[in-house]
Amino acid sequence: MSPRPRRDKQQSNLQEAIKDTAWKQIAETGAATLSLRAIARELGITAPAIYNYFPDRDALVTALIIEAYTSFGDSQLEARDAIPAENLTGRMLAIGMAYRAWALTHPQRYQLIFGTPLPGYVAPVEQVLPSAARSLSALVSVVDEIRKAGRLNAPDFPEVKDEYKFGFEMWQKFGGNYDLLSLSVATLIWARVHGLVSLEISHNLPPFGANGDGLYLYEMLAVEKQFVKPS
């Protein structure tokens, strides 16, 4: 009648091994060809054994997405903190550059997060939101510092409709509880960065765009010019 306590995770860390193998295969052949059976094969176990650690394939993918978001967020926060806190535009630029650098270094992870590389999979927002909000918080925090310094230039920025306030508060909860305007402006900046990077990664930029460095830097400086008043 007494249940057997589960085996010490330190010894048999199959859960981690499964994720590691998944990452390895994603890096090799892309997220689209991820296969539970292939993972099991490489680990020398049978496919159904994986179901002891993840209820189904989507759950594994969700775990991978959260890992990717965490790695991405780390990169964003490190980029911010490498620049002195007083240098607000410097921090913003560093975050933007780190964004593209991380995406180009881990294109499969980027597509796993922001694309839909897996048939029928949709990320469960309530599970992913914390790590997603954290990864955006680097940019939001800097925008908010700019705002608090009285240097945020976003006249007539569209307000959040009342019916979306609830969702906003949930986002705020995990994203550092920043000001609503700062959050909105950061979202728009994020969209601009994401637009260029996602097109570059999916090879949908016209050929001259392959000169991604120049175009990207130009865009970053345009963002700064638009949203930050000179000190």
Add this chain to the structure above:
Amino acid sequence: MSPRPRRDKQQSNLQEAIKDTAWKQIAETGAATLSLRAIARELGITAPAIYNYFPDRDALVTALIIEAYTSFGDSQLEARDAIPAENLTGRMLAIGMAYRAWALTHPQRYQLIFGTPLPGYVAPVEQVLPSAARSLSALVSVVDEIRKAGRLNAPDFPEVKDEYKFGFEMWQKFGGNYDLLSLSVATLIWARVHGLVSLEISHNLPPFGANGDGLYLYEMLAVEKQFVKPS
């Protein structure tokens, strides 16, 4: 020894029927669940019969992408031509609005074009380029008119590196042979529009972004402010 001429296409247009059924299923359950066997089932034929019309599944997908690009391009060109040719900023705004409208009306088609919703599929650029270039040509043409009117404001815009000139010429060939600077600026504008729209479609916009109209219009006006000198 004499070959039998293939059956009159007007009678047995299975090729079109296959594509139509594919679109129907994409609209119903998304591009990710597209299945040759499901298409065949619905058409009352066997799956291998499809191979008489498309060498493999990827070829069918490529044909669908070209169709989607054509529909998208039509929408872009119609939006432009609905505004008097003298009203350059009006045309630019109309194209931008039509962009989002088409994407929200056909989210699956948009993801089929710009996302990677199918395992392992990569679009063959040489086949897709003509229709892709045509769909961008609406915006490029207006940017070029703005440039010719002396109203294009893009100082220090990054130049195309020599090693990409070849690819650029190929793009130019199908895209209307427009000026290099106009093409480059249009690309950047396209990336901004795509950034917002793709995040909105994939539900990756933070909740306040659900007020997509306001945010999108704000972005369009910012684009105009940045790149077009007042007349």
Add this chain to the structure above:
DNA sequence: AAGAATAAATAAACACTGTATATTTATGGT
């Protein structure tokens, strides 16, 4: 008109996939 040539469909099979069920193995608590 008869027969040969060939296009287009089918039938069957292969190698995959995710997943459910039943069964076996191994471990730890009483």
Add this chain to the structure above:
DNA sequence: ACCATAAATATACAGTGTTTATTTATTCTT
């Protein structure tokens, strides 16, 4: 030592894209 249980396996099912061989149907030539 026994037994409850966790964790693995074996097996099976339904689905996928694709290949091969075979049949059916159509058209051109004689």
